[in-house]
Amino acid sequence: MADPTPAGLIPVADLVERILDTVSPLPAFPQPLMDTLGLALAEDVVAPISLPSFDNSGMDGYAVVHSDVEGASEDAPVSLPVVGEIGAGRATILALSPGTAVKIMTGAPVPKGATAVVPYEWTDRGVARVEISRAPREGQHVRPAGDDVREGDMLLEEGTPLGPRHLGLLAAVGRATVRSRPRPRVVIISTGSELREPGSTLARDAIYDANSFLLAAAARAAGAIAYRVGIVPDDPTAFTEALTDQLVRADLIVTTGGVSEGDFDVVKETLSSHGSMWFGGVAMQPGKPQGFGTIGVDETPVFTLPGNPVSAYVSFDTFVLPAIRRMMGMLPYERPTSRARLTHGISSPEGKLQLVRAVHESDRGGTFVSPVGGHGSHLIGDLAAANALIVVPPETTALQAGDMVAIRKLDEEF
Ligand SMILES: Nc1nc2c(c(=O)[nH]1)N[C@H]1C(S)=C(S)[C@@H](COP(=O)(O)OP(=O)(O)OC[C@H]3O[C@@H](n4cnc5c(N)ncnc54)[C@H](O)[C@@H]3O)O[C@H]1N2
Numbered sequence: 497m498a499d500p501t502p503a504g505l506i507p508v509a510d511l512v513e514r515i516l517d518t519v520s521p522l523p524a525f526p527q528p529l530m531d532t533l534g535l536a537l538a539e540d541v542v543a544p545i546s547l548p549s550f551d552n553s554g555m556d557g558y559a560v561v562h563s564d565v566e567g568a569s570e571d572a573p574v575s576l577p578v579v580g581e582i583g584a585g586r587a588t589i590l591a592l593s594p595g596t597a598v599k600i601m602t603g604a605p606v607p608k609g610a611t612a613v614v615p616y617e618w619t620d621r622g623v624a625r626v627e628i629s630r631a632p633r634e635g636q637h638v639r640p641a642g643d644d645v646r647e648g649d650m651l652l653e654e655g656t657p658l659g660p661r662h663l664g665l666l667a668a669v670g671r672a673t674v675r676s677r678p679r680p681r682v683v684i685i686s687t688g689s690e691l692r693e694p695g696s697t698l699a700r701d702a703i704y705d706a707n708s709f710l711l712a713a714a715a716r717a718a719g720a721i722a723y724r725v726g727i728v729p730d731d732p733t734a735f736t737e738a739l740t741d742q743l744v745r746a747d748l749i750v751t752t753g754g755v756s757e758g759d760f761d762v763v764k765e766t767l768s769s770h771g772s773m774w775f776g777g778v779a780m781q782p783g784k785p786q787g788f789g790t791i792g793v794d795e796t797p798v799f800t801l802p803g804n805p806v807s808a809y810v811s812f813d814t815f816v817l818p819a820i821r822r823m824m825g826m827l828p829y830e831r832p833t834s835r836a837r838l839t840h841g842i843s844s845p846e847g848k849l850q851l852v853r854a855v856h857e858s859d860r861g862g863t864f865v866s867p868v869g870g871h872g873s874h875l876i877g878d879l880a881a882a883n884a885l886i887v888v889p890p891e892t893t894a895l896q897a898g899d900m901v902a903i904r905k906l907d908e909e910f
């Protein structure tokens with residue numbers, strides 16, 4: 497079959513592959529537990545201790561020898577002398593003699609010889625002697641050592657994204673630090689002499705810089721540390737200076753604007769001379785003009801995204817997000833797609849992957865997806881209304897209402 501990619505454009509997958517080949521995971525190091533929330537674990541964690549680490553009581557009550565109390569009932573209570581008390585964190589009594597009881601609190605170590613705990617509610621709560629009016633089963637309310645986790649068990653595998661429950665488990669087995677990869681520092685630079693900071697007054701020929709907020713937020717949502725650099729005008733010297741300044745703190749740089757065919761497309765003009773930068777068209781809509789490569793002695797990856805806000809956002813999701821996730825050691829790199837039923841027909845250009853802004857909703861009948869707004873890549877209002885992108889493959893030129901399609905759910909963690 498002939499290559500359906502339009503002349504002069506490269507397939508999206510080719511650029512993604514080039515990016516993933518260029519970008520490497522950041523080196524891992526031990527980090528304090530609370531700093532690792534949302535990061536990928538960079539080691540296999542084997543349980544250094546069992547949990548519980550000793551037999552302990554599941555109730556506030558009395559530790560007893562089961563055979564002493566197995567006949568206890570309301571009508572025939574069993575009376576035992578209370579020989580002491582064990583609180584949580586106080587292993588004051590190590591062994592229990594038959595024919596006696598020891599007061600014990602929840603979590604406190606069960607003395608050797610005790611084979612059940614009688615909760616307060618089944619007794620008269622006696623201090624010197626206790627009357628037991630209900631028999632526990634053998635072992636009841638004793639939480640045995642290793643019941644939950646056994647020393648040597650594989651607890652968490654390398655690559656696990658660390659959430660609150662994982663941090664809880666790591667702390668429970670005594671880990672104060674864990675090896676993980678740091679958050680990449682992502683620098684976002686908006687280029688364009690028409691751009692102004694939100695909050696300033698606008699002249700008729702100017703617009704507010706939306707992209708750096710859009711992309712810095714997207715980078716942060718992806719787990720990166722995002723630095724939003726101020727607006728850089730369409731001036732090669734200013735752009736080169738801004739880039740050089742940022743190189744010291746960046747693991748990855750994203751620029752927007754200045755990569756198409758305009759007379760003042762300063763990004764392309766300035767970076768084209770770097771042998772390690774590629775500029776060209778990708779067979780996707782929106783997001784055709786792209787640039788990617790590395791600059792500086794550290795070979796810092798640079799993404800030069802198109803200026804139209806929708807193009808910039810969709811390009812970020814397609815190209816920059818996988819790079820950030822690879823740096824963090826998070827799998828999968830690319831946002832997964834799921835299936836949804838289309839509510840309206842759409843057309844799509846032949847040979848290009850089209851990413852259509854859409855809203856997905858689920859009910860008992862399944863997941864449905866509706867396109868929102870028009871095709872224009874300046875329509876940031878419609879972008880904000882969307883929570884999904886419909887992924888229309890290059891070979892598809894028309895889809896009907898009722899067709900099953902692939903969608904990227906934009907706000908979902910993966
Ligand atoms: N003759 C051609 N013109 C254009 C082509 C083409 O192939 N031939 N491609 C079009 C496509 S597709 C896109 S996408 C844009 C990309 O252009 P640039 O990356 O050079 O971006 P700019 O020209 O600087 O800006 C485009 C558009 O976006 C607005 N913009 C830019 N930065 C921001 C920002 N930070 N916040 C909000 N809006 C921003 C800018 O004002 C322009 O309206 O090129 C087409 N043209």
Ligand code: MOO
Pocket residue numbers: 780781782783784785802804807808873
């Ligand atoms: O490729 Mo552009 O991103 O369509 O507006």
